[in-house]
Amino acid sequence: MNASPFSPLELTDRVLAMAKTGVYRQSVFEALGPVATRRQIRDAIAQAKQFGLYTVSALRDEDLGTYYQVEPARYESFQAAAKTLAAGLPPENLAEQVVATHAALRAMLTAVAGSTLGLGILGGWCLLDGHTQLGRGLWLGAMVAGGLWSVQRWIARQAMG
Numbered sequence: 001m002n003a004s005p006f007s008p009l010e011l012t013d014r015v016l017a018m019a020k021t022g023v024y025r026q027s028v029f030e031a032l033g034p035v036a037t038r039r040q041i042r043d044a045i046a047q048a049k050q051f052g053l054y055t056v057s058a059l060r061d062e063d064l065g066t067y068y069q070v071e072p073a074r075y076e077s078f079q080a081a082a083k084t085l086a087a088g089l090p091p092e093n094l095a096e097q098v099v100a101t102h103a104a105l106r107a108m109l110t111a112v113a114g115s116t117l118g119l120g121i122l123g124g125w126c127l128l129d130g131h132t133q134l135g136r137g138l139w140l141g142a143m144v145a146g147g148l149w150s151v152q153r154w155i156a157r158q159a160m161g
Helices: 008-019 025-032 038-049 072-086 091-128 132-160
Strands: 053-055 067-070
Touching: 008 025, 008 038, 008 053, 008 067, 008 072, 025 038, 025 067, 038 053, 038 067, 067 072, 072 091, 091 132
Parallel strands: none
Antiparallel strands: 053 067
């Protein structure tokens, strides 16, 4: 089988839909095997993890493998994002756009958190070195950046579910 009749986004959506009630990894492969390659299914599972798919280690089975479930709020968020993006993008770019948006949000939060930490450490070093005014200014910058990080994190959680 060379090409799946489903886009990567549709495969991801099917994995998430199956996981709403809980599903074993082997069952996902059996259900989607006729329409996708094992590689495509693995990619869909990996992508679904970004949208609330998680493993329940207590229910792991030797024959059936990992047991998956999905967080309902994140699944609904995925559905809303997919519908919004579908209005303006060709279907083959839809999954890539959702993943790119998620990665951009993570990068934004990581950059601000790193800046906060860096300013705080540099401010502390300046204070220890006797440059109290500069140290206080850097700590003030760290507090502002930390506040910005908190707001961005809250907005990202609301947007991504």
